[in-house]
Amino acid sequence: MSSEKNQDIFYKISINLLPFFFMGQLIMNIDRSGISYAALPMRDSIGLTPEAFGLAAGIFFVGYALIEIPSNLLLEKIGATRWVSGLIVCWGLTTGCLAFVTDSTSLILLRFLMGVFEGGYTPAMLYLITLWVPQARRGRAYSLFLLSVPLAGLVGGPISGFLLGIEYGGFEGWQWLFIVEGVVTVCFGVYWAMGVPNAPQQAKWLTEHQKTALLEELELERRAQNSREHGTSSLLQALKTPPVWIYSLGLFAMGMGMLGILMWLPQLIQHGFPSLTSLENGILAGVPFAFAMCTLYILGWTQDKTGDRRWHLATLGLTSGAALLLSLLSPSSVVAYAALCIAVSCSFTFAALWWPSPTSVLSATAAAGGLALINGVGNLGGFVGPYVAGLFFEGGEDGFMRTTAFFGIVMMIAGMWPIIFSKLFPSARELEARKANLEGDTVLEDDVDMGLQVPGRN
Structure with missing residues (x-):
């Protein structure tokens, strides 16, 4: 397919399809974080304790991690339109049912179900993009997901704060x-x-010629990946691959810190500014995500420009952890809040810049199931972080300090991961050197067929 035709087709996909993917991801992130804003008034209304809140906030990610792989298998059998729309409606109904909980038990159960329904959405989008977008354009398509997460925090805070004021x-x-x-x-x-x-065949906004051209290009790409393993065999292969577990544990630490901060953010802000209204708290909770959008754009660009991955990640993780610890030491609530903004923006950017390393290092045999396993373990960190924080939070001022310190320490551990396991976070120069060592070797073509991620090749 010519570059000009490719551009025209991608433009149509960008305006007719990708906005649906983006909006779903945006709504999903707003819905999942709603409990973090509702937690304060729910304490008095249903007797929600910090421990129960931590469990309710974290149990979501257990359901989320369990459903990811099965959901994509069902998507192929049922069809993308019916399956994804069903997931969205189900998590919407579950979200609405949260309004009628009367105790912690019903809240925890509904949060688990909400995780089950939301857990199928993001993997489905990642899969659907491969059915619509050629490899050369997928980076730009995936970037919409990275933008939706901090944007959800930016708009979700003020919206939640406003709704909390309605009686x-x-x-x-x-x-x-x-x-x-x-x-x-x-x-x-x-x-x-x-x-x-x-599928593209059913898109009324593509001409018949464009459908044919798109499907031909996608089919050629699939033929080049025919020897990739999928399903159970690739997952078993991933379980035997040490780098998969190293990436998984690093993302687990990040998940404990980042997702924990996300769930506890309004309460951390309320601690520093006790007289805030719900709307004011929501506005202040949205500001860190504006910073996150800036750091994500700037550091994403510098990472590509310099080719460095290791030190970008290390700096972001260590800075996030140090900023959280600084927020504890500062006697000024304003300085503590500024440090909290830095911690949130760095942790979200860390999560976004994490994925190029495993996708460039793991061979296709490990990557097929390995990436799903890494993401699943990382999301389990989203269960452990908020729950442990809830246990620490018991005990007034000391509990608050323990909770914040816990988030800071696990983020610093995540920041040390790329330094400790430096070979698994290679720079672009190191990858080019590996490629040069393969040049002229007959194994190179076999590696490409197996899906080995080689810079400069699609």
Whole structure:
């Protein structure tokens, strides 16, 4: 397919399809973090303790991790449109049901179910992009997901703060928060079913010639990857691959810190500024994500420009951890809040810049199941972090300091990971050297067929 035709097709996909993917990811991140804003009023309303909140916040990621791989298998059998729209509607209904919980047990159960339904969405989008977008354009498509996460934090905070201030019809503000989020999500799920085709063949906004050209290019790429292993065999191979576990444990540490900070952020802010209203707290909680969008763009660019991965990650992880510890030591609430903004922005950027390393190091045999395993273990960190923080939080001021220190220490551990295991976080120059060593070797073509990630090759 010529570059000009490729550009035209990708433009149509960008305006007709990718916005659905982006909006779903945005809504998903807003819905999952709603409990972090509702936690404060729910303490008085249903007697929610810090420990129960930590468990409810974290149990989400257990359901999320369990469903990722099975969900994609069901997607292929049921069809993308019906399966994804069903997931969206189900997590929307579950979100709405949170408004009617009366105790911690029902809250924890619904949060687990919410994780199950949301857990299938992101893997489905990653898979669907491979069915629509040629390899040369996928980086730009995936970047929408990276942008949606901090954007959700930026807009979700003020929206949640506003909804918490509503008292109407016998419902409290935290109940209206979940009701509105649930209704919006269900409506989007219905809209998805009407607007997203199952495959390029069904896209009314592509001409027949464009469909043929796109499908031919995608088929050629699939033929080059025919020897890749998928399903159970690749997952078993991943379990035997030491680098997969090293990446998994590093992402697990990051997940404990980053996802823990995300769930506890409004309460950390309220501790520093006790007189804040719900709306003011939501606005302040959104500011760190504006910083995250800036650091993500700038450091994503410098990472590509310099070719460095190891020290970008190390700097982000260590800076995030150090900033959290600084927020404890500073006597000024303003300085502590600024440090919190730095910690959040660095942790989110760390998560975004993590993935180029495993995708460039793991061979296709390990990568097929390995990347799913790494992501699943990383999300389990999102269960452990908030739950352990909830245990630490018991005990007033000392509990607050223990919780913040815990997040800071695990983020510093994540920052040390690329230094300790430096060979698994190679720079572009090191990858080029590996490529040069393979030049002229007959094994090179076999490695390409097996899906070995070699710079400069698609």
